[in-house]
Amino acid sequence: MKSTSQPRDRGIPEATVARLPLYLRALHGMAERGVATVSSEDLAVAAGVNSAKLRKDLSHLGSYGTRGVGYDVEYLVYQISRELGLTQDWAVAIVGVGNLGRALANYGGFVSRGFRVAALIDADPEVVGDTIAGLNVEHIDELEAVVKRRGVSIVVLATPAEAAQAVCDRVIAVGVTSILNFAPVVLSVPDTVDVRKVDLSIELQILAFHEQRKAGGPLMAVDSQ
Amino acid sequence: MKSTSQPRDRGIPEATVARLPLYLRALHGMAERGVATVSSEDLAVAAGVNSAKLRKDLSHLGSYGTRGVGYDVEYLVYQISRELGLTQDWAVAIVGVGNLGRALANYGGFVSRGFRVAALIDADPEVVGDTIAGLNVEHIDELEAVVKRRGVSIVVLATPAEAAQAVCDRVIAVGVTSILNFAPVVLSVPDTVDVRKVDLSIELQILAFHEQRKAGGPLMAVDSQ
DNA sequence: GCTACTTTGTGCATCGGTTCACAAAGGGAT
DNA sequence: ATCCCTTTGTGAACCGATGCACAAAGTAGC
Numbered sequence: 001m002k003s004t005s006q007p008r009d010r011g012i013p014e015a016t017v018a019r020l021p022l023y024l025r026a027l028h029g030m031a032e033r034g035v036a037t038v039s040s041e042d043l044a045v046a047a048g049v050n051s052a053k054l055r056k057d058l059s060h061l062g063s064y065g066t067r068g069v070g071y072d073v074e075y076l077v078y079q080i081s082r083e084l085g086l087t088q089d090w091a092v093a094i095v096g097v098g099n100l101g102r103a104l105a106n107y108g109g110f111v112s113r114g115f116r117v118a119a120l121i122d123a124d125p126e127v128v129g130d131t132i133a134g135l136n137v138e139h140i141d142e143l144e145a146v147v148k149r150r151g152v153s154i155v156v157l158a159t160p161a162e163a164a165q166a167v168c169d170r171v172i173a174v175g176v177t178s179i180l181n182f183a184p185v186v187l188s189v190p191d192t193v194d195v196r197k198v199d200l201s202i203e204l205q206i207l208a209f210h211e212q213r214k215a216g217g218p219l220m221a222v223d224s225q
Numbered sequence: 226m227k228s229t230s231q232p233r234d235r236g237i238p239e240a241t242v243a244r245l246p247l248y249l250r251a252l253h254g255m256a257e258r259g260v261a262t263v264s265s266e267d268l269a270v271a272a273g274v275n276s277a278k279l280r281k282d283l284s285h286l287g288s289y290g291t292r293g294v295g296y297d298v299e300y301l302v303y304q305i306s307r308e309l310g311l312t313q314d315w316a317v318a319i320v321g322v323g324n325l326g327r328a329l330a331n332y333g334g335f336v337s338r339g340f341r342v343a344a345l346i347d348a349d350p351e352v353v354g355d356t357i358a359g360l361n362v363e364h365i366d367e368l369e370a371v372v373k374r375r376g377v378s379i380v381v382l383a384t385p386a387e388a389a390q391a392v393c394d395r396v397i398a399v400g401v402t403s404i405l406n407f408a409p410v411v412l413s414v415p416d417t418v419d420v421r422k423v424d425l426s427i428e429l430q431i432l433a434f435h436e437q438r439k440a441g442g443p444l445m446a447v448d449s450q
Numbered sequence: 451g452c453t454a455c456t457t458t459g460t461g462c463a464t465c466g467g468t469t470c471a472c473a474a475a476g477g478g479a480t
Numbered sequence: 481a482t483c484c485c486t487t488t489g490t491g492a493a494c495c496g497a498t499g500c501a502c503a504a505a506g507t508a509g510c
């Protein structure tokens with residue numbers, strides 16, 4: 001250990017971070033099936049990645065494997081969970097309780113590990129007061145109060161596109177710095193704030209692009225992919 | 226035919242393809258507001274990217290700009306749409322009509338341009354026969370027949386995790402090669418098939434990772450990001 | 451203890467993507 | 481027609497991520 005007494009380097013590549021949840025899911029599955037240790041090769045297959053990549057990813061967290069043996073499943077679950085911050089409890093607010101918001105509120109995997117839907121918020125008086133997934137839907141006027149009171153640190157935007165930026169600005173104003181945006185708009189935020197975007201229509205368009213090629217677009221060329 | 230007689234190079238970088246829908250959306254907004262031409266700088270801002278990147282992206286489609294002026298909005302909309310394959314009509318089937326499937330079926334932006342939800346399919350007899358978003362929910366036994374009959378070329382998987390692989394195998398067997406997967410599993414498919422994955426829980430975990438750092442994880446270090 | 455075998459962790463070459471910076475190309479004014 | 485201004489398109493440097501291939505480090509058997 002040449003440079004520091006810290007096992008983990010604090011600079012984990014973004015691409016690695018994006019894959020850790022994948023490994024974690026595969027590991028959970030293995031733990032449930034009673035698997036005690038796993039090789040990088042097996043775990044890589046389960047997560048759908050190359051084993052060298054997996055090893056390099058894990059090496060960014062520290063040296064948690066044993067040469068000649070593999071990784072201890074439980075231990076690795078713990079280390080990845082801790083690295084991702086899943087050992088603490090995150091309060092999530094969902095703003096916009098339309099079809100999508102409702103689906104998210106009811107989505108099991110959402111609440112599963114580390115995350116807890118702490119508030120549902122909407123502007124429509126028709127919806128406010130309803131109970132969805134065991135939670136009372138609160139009015140958008142209460143947004144700031146609810147976020148503060150419940151200690152919300154992650155906000156999920158499932159509003160119509162027009163409303164997203166305004167809601168975004170308001171939650172940032174009360175200190176939220178992590179936003180998961182389902183509205184099809186480019187949010188403008190200070191760079192202290194993290195926004196992740198999920199856009200169904202974009203995913204479809206990307207599929208259509210590749211499908212068109214396969215089906216033989218103009219000037220159809222046999223391609224190797 | 227090495228380079229010049231074809232306007233478009235057939236090898237568009239994946240990263241570029243992923244951004245084209247973003248440009249397209251920004252352009253549609255501009256067209257609606259009556260904007261006739263736009264500079265790479267303005268369009269880049271609207272799409273939330275760097276202007277050099279935008280120009281390089283567009284240059285992969287061909288030389289559709291005018292130096293000193295910018296891009297013709299209508300024309301660019303057409304070119305990008307065509308490149309993405311949105312000038313044709315894609316029949317989409319949604320398998321799994323739970324909360325999420327329902328949300329997707331009702332999601333407006335989904336159907337908007339080029340895509341049409343052509344079938345809803347579920348295994349639950351309770352749901353089969355219901356009308357959702359104007360469509361009759363059909364039984365999973367009809368899967369192959371429905372896909373063929375309606376000319377479905379893109380399948381959206383919104384089933385529980387356990388069912389996803391089986392449904393996936395079946396639709397691939399009848400010739401589907403584009404799948405949008407919302408189930409939290411790694412699908413195994415032949416490499417002639419394109420799978421795109423949307424995983425809500427992974428997105429949250431990535432946010433939690435960054436949030437933890439900002440909030441000061443163990444050994445909190447001031448970082449420059 | 452020594453040898454044979456397994457599997458990790460990583461140095462290194464490579465690749466795709468981003469960004470800078472500028473020459474080339476057009477428009478408009480005079 | 482010429483000059484100046486704007487904006488595109490792209491060569492080239494840079495940066496992060498990927499994947500190969502192997503030494504290091506461990507286990508197991510004798």
